[in-house]
Amino acid sequence: MPELPEVETVARGLQGSIAGRRILSVTLRKTDFIDDPVAIERELPGRQIARVERFGKFILLQLASKNDTLGVAVEGTRAGNGITQPEALAEALLVHLGMTGNLSPHHAEQPLAKHTHVTFVLDDGRELRYIDPRRFGRMAYLAGETLAAELLRFGAEPLLVSAEEFARRVRSSRARIKALLLDQRVLRGVGNIYADESLWSARIHPARVGASLKPAEAGNLLRALQKILRKAIQMRGSSISDFVDVDGLQGDYQQRHKVYGREGEKCFRCCAKVQRILVAGRSSHFCPVCQRAPNSGSRAASLRKRALSGVRVAKKKAKRKMRLRTSKG
DNA sequence: CTCGATCCCTGGACGC
DNA sequence: TGCGTCCAGGGATCGA
Numbered sequence: 001m002p003e004l005p006e007v008e009t010v011a012r013g014l015q016g017s018i019a020g021r022r023i024l025s026v027t028l029r030k031t032d033f034i035d036d037p038v039a040i041e042r043e044l045p046g047r048q049i050a051r052v053e054r055f056g057k058f059i060l061l062q063l064a065s066k067n068d069t070l071g072v073a074v075e076g077t078r079a080g081n082g083i084t085q086p087e088a089l090a091e092a093l094l095v096h097l098g099m100t101g102n103l104s105p106h107h108a109e110q111p112l113a114k115h116t117h118v119t120f121v122l123d124d125g126r127e128l129r130y131i132d133p134r135r136f137g138r139m140a141y142l143a144g145e146t147l148a149a150e151l152l153r154f155g156a157e158p159l160l161v162s163a164e165e166f167a168r169r170v171r172s173s174r175a176r177i178k179a180l181l182l183d184q185r186v187l188r189g190v191g192n193i194y195a196d197e198s199l200w201s202a203r204i205h206p207a208r209v210g211a212s213l214k215p216a217e218a219g220n221l222l223r224a225l226q227k228i229l230r231k232a233i234q235m236r237g238s239s240i241s242d243f244v245d246v247d248g249l250q251g252d253y254q255q256r257h258k259v260y261g262r263e264g265e266k267c268f269r270c271c272a273k274v275q276r277i278l279v280a281g282r283s284s285h286f287c288p289v290c291q292r293a294p295n296s297g298s299r300a301a302s303l304r305k306r307a308l309s310g311v312r313v314a315k316k317k318a319k320r321k322m323r324l325r326t327s328k329g
Numbered sequence: 330c331t332c333g334a335t336c337c338c339t340g341g342a343c344g345c
Numbered sequence: 346t347g348c349g350t351c352c353a354g355g356g357a358t359c360g361a
Contacts, residue, residue, distance in 0.1 A: 135337080136356080192354070281334080
């Protein structure tokens with residue numbers, strides 16, 4: 001299940017193996033996961049892949065500008081509004097691997113694997129193939145403002161976001177921290193595995209409300225998340241069911257999982273049994289001892305809280321009254 | 330705003 | 346062996 005480290009692994013692999021190659025032709029088979037199949041057939045043939053990068057859980061195949069690739073002075077700037085915006089990222093093919101997507105180069109003579117939905121013939125005799133049994137992935141050719149608008153929908157990059165920014169995003173929401181970590185509008189790239197792993201590391205229960213996190217807790221969580229993501233990238237991601245990189249190699253980070261997929265097994269810190277519950281509709285693995293359950297979730301607790309704060313307010317009012325009376329008298 | 334439910338899809342696990 | 350059933354999960358969408 002490709003999340004940030006897996007997608008990063010694939011993007012780096014592709015950057016090394018297909019950057020600079022030109023796409024000669026495109027063959028589409030199943031297209032129900034493609035935003036606009038016709039645009040892909042129209043725009044990609046003849047184009048050079050300038051660079052491959054990760055954006056959240058997306059692989060971005062950045063296309064060299066037509067001017068560069070053709071080496072011909074095509075018509076001048078198209079900026080009709082007079083604003084010249086030398087957009088670094090003007091055109092790209094976005095690929096989301098979903099749950100089971102695989103994007104990798106193959107020798108042309110290699111038989112097509114089952115569920116090969118897209119083939120890009122490259123100028124060196126190889127083919128870049130997209131294989132995705134479940135078709136939970138997504139593919140889209142986007143350019144200009146459409147591309148910019150699409151990328152703007154996503155939140156901060158987990159490896160670059162500052163502690164302040166992360167704390168602000170997380171602590172300004174009443175949603176549960178697990179849901180916030182998974183919400184691509186908050187952070188881009190975190191999925192179920194790394195959300196659970198970082199919450200365990202920071203000893204934060206997945207059902208905690210974001211706004212209930214103390215600044216220090218938010219800081220610990222981001223540190224844990226970044227450390228885990230970096231290590232996972234170093235180990236080329238986690239291979240749970242079928243993730244492999246562009247060379248067909250599995251990742252190794254699943255060997256480091258502390259809670260994910262370990263329901264019923266002992267917590268590595270305290271030996272309590274790892275539990276799995278549903279939070280935000282996703283299975284969430286955690287240690288019930290290390291990660292204390294929020295008590296603000298229960299009705300009884302919230303009533304208790306309200307009663308307490310009510311008492312506090314009443315006391316303050318009484319104090320103020322008293323002060324007024326004494327100052328007068 | 331936040332939630333849960335539902336759908337998409339297939340392969341793998343499991344029960345009989 | 347061969348069914349049927351259930352489940353996983355990222356994301357979109359919809360109604361509460």
